[in-house]
Amino acid sequence: MKHILDGIRVLDITQFLAGPAATRLLAEMGAEVIKVEFPGGDPSRLFPFLKDGRSAYFVQQNRGKKAICLDPKSPEGLEILKGLLAKCDVFIENFAPGVIGRLGLGWDEVKAINPNIVMCSISAFGQTGPLAALPGFDNIGQAYAGVTSMIGETGKTPVFPQLALGDIGTGVHAAAAIGFALFHRERGGGGQYVEVSLLDTYFHHHDANVQVWSLSKGEIKPTRSGSHFYATAPAGIFQGKEMPIVILPLLNMWPKFCEVIGRPDLIHHPRYSDNSRRAENRHELIEIIEGWLQAQESDVESIRILEENRLPVAPILSVEQACQHPHLIERETVRWIDDRGLGRFQIPGMPLRFSAFPGHLDLDAPFLGEHNAAVLGEYLGYSKDRIATLEAMGVLVSEPIPSRAAG
Amino acid sequence: MRHILEGYRVLDITQFLAGPAATRLMVEMGAEVIKVEFPGGDPSRKFPFLKDGRSAYYVQQNRGKKAICLDPKSPEGLEILKGLIAKCDVFIENFAPGVIGRLGLGWDVVKAINPNIVMCSISAFGQTGPLAALPGFDNIGQAYAGVTSMIGEPGKTPAFPQLALGDVGTGVHAAAAIGYALLHRERGHGGQYVDVSLLDSYFHHHEVNVQVWSCSKGEIKPTRSGSHHYAVAPAGIFQGKTMPVFLLPILNMWPRFCEVLGRPDIIDHPKFCDNAARAENQIELIAIIEGWLQAQESDEEAIRILEDNHIPVAPILSVEQACQHPHLIERETVRWIDDRGLGRFQVPGMPLRFSSFPGHLDLDAPFLGEHNAAVLGEYLGYSKDRIAALQTKGVLASEPIPALIKAAE
Numbered sequence: 043m044k045h046i047l048d049g050i051r052v053l054d055i056t057q058f059l060a061g062p063a064a065t066r067l068l069a070e071m072g073a074e075v076i077k078v079e080f081p082g083g084d085p086s087r088l089f090p091f092l093k094d095g096r097s098a099y100f101v102q103q104n105r106g107k108k109a110i111c112l113d114p115k116s117p118e119g120l121e122i123l124k125g126l127l128a129k130c131d132v133f134i135e136n137f138a139p140g141v142i143g144r145l146g147l148g149w150d151e152v153k154a155i156n157p158n159i160v161m162c163s164i165s166a167f168g169q170t171g172p173l174a175a176l177p178g179f180d181n182i183g184q185a186y187a188g189v190t191s192m193i194g195e196t197g198k199t200p201v202f203p204q205l206a207l208g209d210i211g212t213g214v215h216a217a218a219a220i221g222f223a224l225f226h227r228e229r230g231g232g233g234q235y236v237e238v239s240l241l242d243t244y245f246h247h248h249d250a251n252v253q254v255w256s257l258s259k260g261e262i263k264p265t266r267s268g269s270h271f272y273a274t275a276p277a278g279i280f281q282g283k284e285m286p287i288v289i290l291p292l293l294n295m296w297p298k299f300c301e302v303i304g305r306p307d308l309i310h311h312p313r314y315s316d317n318s319r320r321a322e323n324r325h326e327l328i329e330i331i332e333g334w335l336q337a338q339e340s341d342v343e344s345i346r347i348l349e350e351n352r353l354p355v356a357p358i359l360s361v362e363q364a365c366q367h368p369h370l371i372e373r374e375t376v377r378w379i380d381d382r383g384l385g386r387f388q389i390p391g392m393p394l395r396f397s398a399f400p401g402h403l404d405l406d407a408p409f410l411g412e413h414n415a416a417v418l419g420e421y422l423g424y425s426k427d428r429i430a431t432l433e434a435m436g437v438l439v440s441e442p443i444p445s446r447a448a449g
Numbered sequence: 450m451r452h453i454l455e456g457y458r459v460l461d462i463t464q465f466l467a468g469p470a471a472t473r474l475m476v477e478m479g480a481e482v483i484k485v486e487f488p489g490g491d492p493s494r495k496f497p498f499l500k501d502g503r504s505a506y507y508v509q510q511n512r513g514k515k516a517i518c519l520d521p522k523s524p525e526g527l528e529i530l531k532g533l534i535a536k537c538d539v540f541i542e543n544f545a546p547g548v549i550g551r552l553g554l555g556w557d558v559v560k561a562i563n564p565n566i567v568m569c570s571i572s573a574f575g576q577t578g579p580l581a582a583l584p585g586f587d588n589i590g591q592a593y594a595g596v597t598s599m600i601g602e603p604g605k606t607p608a609f610p611q612l613a614l615g616d617v618g619t620g621v622h623a624a625a626a627i628g629y630a631l632l633h634r635e636r637g638h639g640g641q642y643v644d645v646s647l648l649d650s651y652f653h654h655h656e657v658n659v660q661v662w663s664c665s666k667g668e669i670k671p672t673r674s675g676s677h678h679y680a681v682a683p684a685g686i687f688q689g690k691t692m693p694v695f696l697l698p699i700l701n702m703w704p705r706f707c708e709v710l711g712r713p714d715i716i717d718h719p720k721f722c723d724n725a726a727r728a729e730n731q732i733e734l735i736a737i738i739e740g741w742l743q744a745q746e747s748d749e750e751a752i753r754i755l756e757d758n759h760i761p762v763a764p765i766l767s768v769e770q771a772c773q774h775p776h777l778i779e780r781e782t783v784r785w786i787d788d789r790g791l792g793r794f795q796v797p798g799m800p801l802r803f804s805s806f807p808g809h810l811d812l813d814a815p816f817l818g819e820h821n822a823a824v825l826g827e828y829l830g831y832s833k834d835r836i837a838a839l840q841t842k843g844v845l846a847s848e849p850i851p852a853l854i855k856a857a858e
């Protein structure tokens with residue numbers, strides 16, 4: 043057995059990021075993923091880093107998938123998709139709501155073809171509700187979820203996190219939902235339709251804001267507060283001698299933290315004796331802590347002292363530093379892959395670690411339409427002639443594989 | 450059948466957020482979760498919002514769980530935990546690495562007791578490696594993952610996102626891993642150990658930064674760039690007439706966006722003709738777009754025009770506005786719950802939607818040690834006398850349930 047999803051076949055008609063991230067996790071777990079692209083290909087094939095027309099962005103998300111490229115609006119293309127639905131265990135799409143139905147592949151059609159399939163739709167706002175029809179990417183869902191409003195300096199324009207917290211997170215939510223639906227099917231519960239959205243996913247991460255606003259009857263209005271938490275203190279980014287440092291000595295760590303910074307007098311001081319007082323008086327607390335940091339020999343030494351006292355502390359690593367950090371390398375949180383087009387480079391590793399499958403599968407990202415013939419031949423019994431005819435008709439499309447990659 | 454995990458029992462010895470978020474998803478899917486707390490309780494019972502000693506923070510993450518509270522360092526407490534491991538399908542913990550082993554409940558011990566169990570450890574840095582032993586919460590993993598460095602104004606101190614992107618995200622990763630391990634078990638392959646960390650989860654979200662840095666051989670050094678994306682343009686937060694507005698008219702939307710702006714002349718302009726050119730000249734481009742926004746009748750009108758043209762656009766809602774938005778309410782992205790202590794209030798809804806189970810289960814957050822007698826009686830056959838003796842000895846602990854609530858029940 044290769045991995046957990048050995049023998050599970052996925053028809054993946056997703057593009058960009060959230061959908062491909064979900065099926066990437068399935069491919070890492072051994073599923074056979076058939077990625078369907080339309081003529082022109084997944085738009086992420088044009089995202090940077092680009093070299094000789096090959097996108098590392100695309101490669102990162104699509105390793106280990108088989109690629110077919112067809113025109114879904116031709117009767118032959120639709121017939122192929124319906125044929126594959128009958129042979130697959132999972133069907134996943136991330137078009138705007140309504141599009142998959144207009145293609146003739148809504149859940150009603152899909153379950154009539156294969157009642158045992160798990161179908162997953164991923165969208166920005168979900169399949170229903172007043173916003174459902176709007177187009178959206180990661181940060182659009184973020185803005186509507188009240189998340190963007192919680193990131194940046196108070197009273198200033200919010201800031202834009204420079205990574206796909208929402209899209210990848212939504213992919214993980216989708217993979218989780220698919221996993222539990224497959225589990226349900228394994229126990230004899232049959233197929234079903236699962237739905238995941240960017241907006242639901244982003245909103246799901248509010249640990250304090252929603253309940254605090256709701257129970258205070260709107261008296262507390264959560265908003266961004268720069269580099270420190272608004273409701274917990276000390277908790278934030280403090281200016282060290284030369285660099286900013288994250289320090290989070292929460293709750294029962296407060297007395298020990300005061301001892302370490304040589305201020306046992308603060309432990310029971312009326313301005314700092316509990317979390318709500320510390321949050322209220324956080325500005326003077328920040329000054330005290332930054333004073334201590336700046337009086338140390340070096341930031342490295344301050345971090346060491348805090349670590350030794352088991353207080354949560356971290357330097358703020360750049361991407362460059364993170365990619366070279368011995369811990370991330372040893373655990374393959376950042377790992378090397380090989381691509382036929384781009385060669386060897388680093389990407390984030392597999393975040394789900396199973397003791398029964400400690401290694402990595404050998405996965406390759408496909409060129410456009412690379413597996414047209416293999417997939418149609420193997421699963422639908424199409425002859426070489428029929429495939430060639432469909433290619434000549436423009437129903438099937440593929441890009442040439444560079445000669446150095448073909449070997 | 451109530452839901453997918455009906456009949457599955459989870460021993461949950463987690464605290465704070467990442468672990469409880471994972472088991473919260475499982476309980477929403479019908480699992481029976483036995484939450485083990487130590488005397489004093491899960492520290493999140495002290496997190497705001499607090500009213501009469503009851504924490505909404507705790508309630509949000511722990512609805513539907515059964516709570517037992519015991520001293521794990523007493524021989525009797527350890528015996529109870531081992532007894533429950535034999536009766537459970539999943540065992541999940543989020544202590545610092547090594548702690549669970551020192552308690553006598555490491556994977557070797559656990560699998561000897563119950564080879565069919567799925568054990569999941571959640572930690573800040575993972576179970577191995579040079580950082581493994583360090584303590585850590587959400588933003589510690591975020592800082593080490595190179596994520597914090599990507600949020601804020603260039604050259605200034607990064608900004609702290611005021612929500613638990615990492616902890617809740619790690620909980621979802623853990624729930625996913627447990628689901629697949631249960632599927633594997635259901636297909637006849639027994640139990641196993643799964644290891645999930647904040648650092649892995651945060652780092653997993655880099656879609657561009659890692660490969661761009663690596664493929665450019667370090668020439669491109671990704672860093673925070675305020676309210677706009679550093680590599681894609683136009684993509685960011687633009688100043689409208691009275692408020693900031695999010696806009697992402699990327700790639701093939703560019704020509705249509707220029708038409709909407711009334712600037713078809715810039716579609717093929719050498720400074721803006723492709724994404725790389727636009728990213729390079731984005732300061733100029735931002736001025737053009739903000740000029741258009743500010744010339745419209747209102748921000749609502751500008752958003753409407755862009756929406757009509759299928760250009761991705763959003764107002765930046767406050768939490769308050771999001772909680773009152775008709776779309777979030779209709780879909781129960783924000784939903785109402787009832788707590789015996791706190792009454793009725795809103796929390797984020799269940800983000801996984803299954804057609805076979807469209808409704809919500811009725812779930813109640815436990816008081817400390819509320820189910821000591823029920824769990825020990827039902828699963829381990831402890832008599833009332835034995836349970837009372839353990840309570841007297843301090844092996845079991847519980848908090849009094851407010852009289853008002855008791856009376857209501």
